[in-house]
Amino acid sequence: MPIFDVIDLNLHYLTRFGDTIHAVSGVSFSLEKGEVLGIAGESGCGKSTLVNGCMGLIIPPLYPTSGDVRVGGESIMNRTPQDIRKNVLARKVAMIPQGAFNSLNPTRKIKDMAADVIADHENGGSKKDIHARLRERFTMIGMEADAVLNAFPIQLTAGMRQRSVIGISTLLNPQVVIADEPTSALDVTTQKSVIKMIFELLHKGIFSSMIFITHELPLLRHVADRIAIMYAGEFVELGATRQIIFDPRHPYTRALMGAMLSAEPGQKQKKPVAIEGAPPNLAKSITGCRFAPRCPQVRQECKAKKQEIRIVGERQVRCDYAE
Amino acid sequence: MLKRHPTLHYILTRAGWYFLTFLVAVTINFFLPRMGPSNPIDIIMAKVGSGLDTKAAKEKEEAYLKEFGLVELDNGGAILRDESGNPVRTPGWKQFRNYILMSLQGDLGTSFLNYPKKVTEIIKQAVPWTLALQFPTIMLGWIIGNILGALAAYRRGVFDRLFFPMALLLSAIPFFAFGMLLVYQFGIEWRVFPAIGGYAGNLIPSLNWSFIGSALYHYILPFLSIFLILAGGQAIGMRSMCIYELGTDYVKYAKWLGINENRVLFYMFRNAMLPQLTGLALSLGGMIGGALITEMIFSYPGLGMAVLTAIQGNDYPLIQGCTLLITVSVLLANFTVDILIGFFDPRVKAGQKGK
């Protein structure tokens, strides 16, 4: 049974001006134990909203339109905020946020913030016990427990802060970890050690599966088992890493890979934003394919007919004309 | 050793710094008034010496000079004279030295106006009133103002929209202006509260209920005039800080971690308070000054009134004594706030390590 299941998820925002923005449309995927799914897409494609949805944090102005999210078979939609806070967040689904090294409260020691997480999810347990547990955990994940736990964020390097955040997020052994750009703005050496740490945790079973979000496709190649490409609130392609990277079928994916592969030989990785045009405005209802205005292979029919997911060569593709 | 005790290091550094400031303040306090053209003795003489013939006037003048340490004395206590028989004036630096020595012994000189009353005596009577008014007012104003500001930031909505412009208006009114308005409206027009004084005119300060009751009654208006404005100003600042903190990454992360809402609020409040404390340190001097002016308006028998009457009567020793005391209290207060900041904000102490 998959650990994590997202079934035809649709989420929308209600803005102050009365607009409805369909930020996530028809997203489906599942995660097996030990699996890493990478999600790539340009800014504004709906990644953040999807993340909130995956964590069960669907609170106004974000609303569920339809669909379900299940962790270990149990649905996490339509539960009260208190329920989500206590039972889902950090316990079942944990987040390692973007810019994690700024996510620590500057006036609180690491061990205190970590203790807060435990205290707010479990009842009982003396301070001593909790601190002992933290020390044990941090040592296990390869950090100098005493030095790090008793420090304030300002006393730690960016890399150490990032790893502290990873340690805190995974304290309660969640089943799914969502890592949102965990290595951006870090230097290359630190990036490597952070990735190494994340995978050690995965292999040790601290957490069971991961969603890795980034727009650095070369990174995904090393990290993900499967990759999903997101555009304008939809998954446009989803398949095994090798296939997505070396044999993309969706025009958008192809454009992204084209931008990447051309940079690869000996050059620094480029962000795949060299596609002309901009994503559609999701407040207006869109007929036909969302990528049509920018698609290099666009046909007349694309603008009229909504594209559904098809299976093409062992991957899911949202394009009637991909082959 | 100091490296391993950042707290101690911090306290000692700040103490040293404030001591330096104190030295500068004492020096300024002494020399500034003396830099002017007018001679205090002449002013006294103008008042006292009229109608006396030259010899008697001269004797009186010399008696005053002697009294105020402006002339050199020999061992027997008689005035030293130069060849023409004029008394030898004490040089400035010697006056300063004598001043310091005397002050350390608790003698701040003799008041001109209330001669022969000692300055310290006059100050001693005034200080309790000032302390009683300023200390609770400033503390309560600061605390409550910050709490209200945090609430406004967190709740937004109607409370905020009503509260914000009101607080903005209040915070911009100068202390004395508000004091005057209150005195006029409530003290004279509507006669709800007494307009002047610390207590009813026919009572003598003593520890009985009728006196205490009267004192409290007279306390209300001056208290309000400082408190409301202070609270308004703090609320505005705190509201901005909290709005900022609510949008920070760590608050978002804490929420993602499923940390209790109340705890998150507490994080935010505590972090937003730090710049407010710093702001407090910066404006303490101004607050105390403003409170003093309020005392003057209400003819409240504290240091404010003492300074006012001293100024009006050119009573230099008293002016100096008061300003010295005011400066010292401001320095002490600032020092306390600095220590508090160091206590609450670990970044300050940790920042020292990096040096």
Added chain:
Amino acid sequence: MNLLKTPSFLIGMGLFLSTICIALLFPLFYNLDITTRAGVPYMAPSAGHWLGTDHLGVDMVSLLVSGLRSSLYVGFLAGIIATLLGTLLGVYAGFKGGWIDDIITLITNLFLVIPTFVVLILISSSLKEGRSLALIAFIIGATTWTWSARAVRAQASSLKSRDHIALARVNGFGTFGIVTMHILPYLLSYVFMVFILQTATGILSEACISMIGLGPYDSVSLGTILNEAMRNEALTDGAWWAFIPATILITVIVFAFYVINTSMEGVFNPRLRK
């Protein structure tokens, strides 16, 4: 610019400009006479004297407008002096860094802590005669510059590490050149905001110092009006016209300045906008 559209800016500016108008244009239509005893002491407002008379019988309106002009003058002059002094020191300290910075910061912090109110009293009380408006402005400016020095220094210090400064240095510009051509333009908007606050401080300080009797010797200012009112027991006599209008004027001006400052902050510091 969207600044001009913000309601707070408009309100603040509006209030401020109206007071300037009163100060500058009013005398053209009205004969300001602050010496003649035009009526009975503490006469209530009437048709001939819209705001009554003071304790000597002089027309209150004349006193008020003259006082307004003086106060504004002192405030602006003090503001200019304080801003100039503070900006120069702040930029120099922030930009140069090192021991120059340390010394200037030390001096600034010294003066920040020592209450300016006290220093004002000490200086003014020693200058019994000859306290002109300009002198008072000068004294106020010389004691309130510390705040702007600190603020500007922080800005200059953060600018120092930007790329275009390094470029200028490489191209051989000296300190003075870099400061004037590369730093000051960026700071201008900030310095302007600082100037507004310093002027407000100046007006307020003048009012305070005059109120306690250490004000200008030969001129009327809003503060001296209040001092006269206090000394001649206008409060207890119920002669509200002798001090309430002056109080309101001071409050309105200071409020206008603060509001302008807040609105500018809202534009330059977008985090505070909802």
